[in-house]
Amino acid sequence: MTLPRPRRPWDRTDPARRDYFEVLGEGLLAQLAGRPAGGGARGWSPPSGGAWVHVGPSGGIRAFTGKVEVGQGTRVALSLAVAEELRVPLARVDLVMGDTDLCPWDMGTFGSRSMPDAAPALQRVAAGAREALLDLAADKGIGPRDRLEAVDGAVTAPGRSGTVAYGALVTGERRIVAVDPAQPLTAASGWRVAGRPIADPRAEEVVTGRRTYTSDLRLPGMRYGAALHPPRMGSRLIRADLGAAASRPGVQVVHEDGFIGAVAASPREAHSAVAAIRAVWEETPEPGEAEIETFLRHHPASGDDWDTAERHEGDPVSALAAAPFTVQASYRTAYIAHTPLETRAAVAEWTGTRVTIWVGTQTPFRAREYVATALGIPLEDIRVIVPYTGAGFGGKHGGDVAAAAARLARAAGAPVELTYSREEEFRWGYFRPMAIIDLKAGADRDGHLAAWIFHNVNAGAAALLPPYRIPHQAVDNELSESPLAQGPYRSLAANTNNFARECAIDELAERAGIDPVEFRQRNLDDERLRVVLRRAAETAGWADWHREAGRGRGVAIGLEKGGRVATIATVTARDDRPVRVDRIVTVYEAGTIVHPENLRSQIEGAAVQALGGALFEAIHFDQGRIRNARLSEYRVPRFSDLPEIEAVLLDRPDIPSAGGGETPMIAVAPAIANALYEATGRRRRTLPLLEDDLMPPPTPTAGARRPTRPRAGGSSRGSPARSRGTRRASPR
């Protein structure tokens, strides 16, 4: 349910002037007076430390966060944090997420910041609300303040019959309380709701098809839109003949500020109208796959401050020259596509000069800014709401579809939905960057790392610095221009950097004649990471492994965003059969665990997604054009690829929670690569590790292919689940 609109977005209104009760009804509203203790990294959380919680006369709790739910389970995890402090069952908490009119400003849902940043803010404001309810009960004579307790959604006075539900307490109230940012929290050891397995109270709507994603919204009078795209990134429009599209019955063509799109009665008609537009584009030559590495190495670009990092210690060049065991190699990763199952979608509806946009984005507040700039309207007139979204994986930053829907709806004078076709999602989203890592490393006679020279081109800075003790280091990265749009991806650059590092560590261990687990332990100081690695080796039966032709096992570790991970993979690779990952064991430790089943689920999913990037996912391109912009040509992991997955959680209730959506992924690809080396005797240093036999032949045609949605006249009997066995990739 969408709540009414406030006069102005609350994040852009002085806290004393927010119309909380006009929107939420009477009750008690608790808000943090400042930045919460323990939360908020590098200005990623609201500058005011904003967080607010409302308790209404029904006893229902509404909590507000700028984070969004894209399948990572944050809705339940954050709701648990609120439920715990307010001493209510989970189902009593309604978490309002990603509504820019009502929620605290937020940078975006990325970088695994929901648990470290949003959870402490919500916990503290919920704890403050609970204390305020106890104050209110004391004021109302329920009992002496120091003997009152909050239990199961009510205030009780022990030894008295008096028990008053929260709802009754706040009826008729319009009370705003300011919560101390240092408000004490319930220790994890005393948790009753959080920290243990719990069912998602909204699961039924998922399995019955009732859950409404952005692309499922159906507003009265709603029409459907589509946008015209250039054949590739950076092409400039020279001219467009809109006549053929505009003359179609029921079609309205919109051309403003360089944007061209169409509105019609159905998505098919809108896409088909856009396809009828004759556009001429100016194009410049772009590198293809044969030239891409040279291009990336010679086209440096600048980025934000978190996109680069460096460390220079000692004299790595001399140390390398003196090291008895060395590795010098370059590692490469392909562009890969997030491929969220729900494509980008937005619905826009205007009321006078104000617009509401429902959009599947990981960055609702940035989407609001994007729309304001694109349409030239004030931020205060734009409300962005993020409904349930069919995944993101870092691929849904931004506001492009939001702005397109808003333009089309304004021109049409009706609500408009715009949903990308799968091909548009491939072509007009962005990719995990292609990257190259040049690495030189050396170890001494005792297997201690001595020198480390690590330079990455176009990966990014996440997990760039090694978690190992190395006296002589030169580590840095550079960013590049790219012929394809590139951007964030689940765990950012950590997958890439960790892949190169953990493969090189294995190569060094082999040269030094030391077991890879032992080699890592010998070079680690981080006790938490040592424990994680030890546990992984025990769980996977590392010491009991018997070598066998065509089989291999590999280990990798990682430390990123506060989480410690170790993965051990086993693979089978025999000449006559496709490579198969048989088993993945991941041990993860990220401080206090709030929602264990969800964390386990994230680790399992991360293993599968990482397996795709490790073995076969790759975007192919030529002259800036994507050659495999369809699901039939871009291979993602399927049921037949599923290995046995074992996720082991190590709980550290004494340490604040780090996130869990990303870091469990980063040791999977190198563990598989190391296992594949053992199985085949051949070291592969490029992701994907296997040749992609789905790569289509080069298409010399000019002009982007038209949206394929939907293919008419297909198999009328339909195709039940097909076996994909013949399409499995094989070793290069």
Add this chain to the structure above:
Amino acid sequence: MTSFVGEDGPTSSIRFTVNDRPISVAIRPDRNLLEVLRVELGLTGTKYGCGEGECGSCTVLLNGRATRSCQVAVGDLAGATVVTVEGLARDGRLTPVQQAFVEVGAFQCGFCTPGMVVAATALLRRSPHPADAEIRAAMDGNVCRCGGYGRILRAIRRAAEISALPPEARG
């Protein structure tokens, strides 16, 4: 009876049922079932994921068989019986497959779940106690990009167990 008319091009009249509801459409026969369900009938539980029958998000039961609705031309639907994810639960009572997906927590973003539930329903009707290899093969055309296959596999095993219970014992 629900009737509607598509806007573009020559149309023909076709009758079929969706979730026990008789439908009569006058529509271009090359439009696909997925569009009709989502756009004309507002049955948005069936999802668009790829438009080429590769992801299984749009799976429905067509005359009892799991079928990619994006690959079915409306013109071929005369007299057909279509069941979508919305039509599985009766009287608000979840089916064993739905119950098992809830119990196991077999979804993350949930976007593939309707297609998974429908495909699993067809599988268990055909083969009430499938081995893991049979489940993997039958479900291989359904993509879960969140990588939740392990839990989905567990949920289908669990659904087979629940289905074997007498109705009053299903919880």
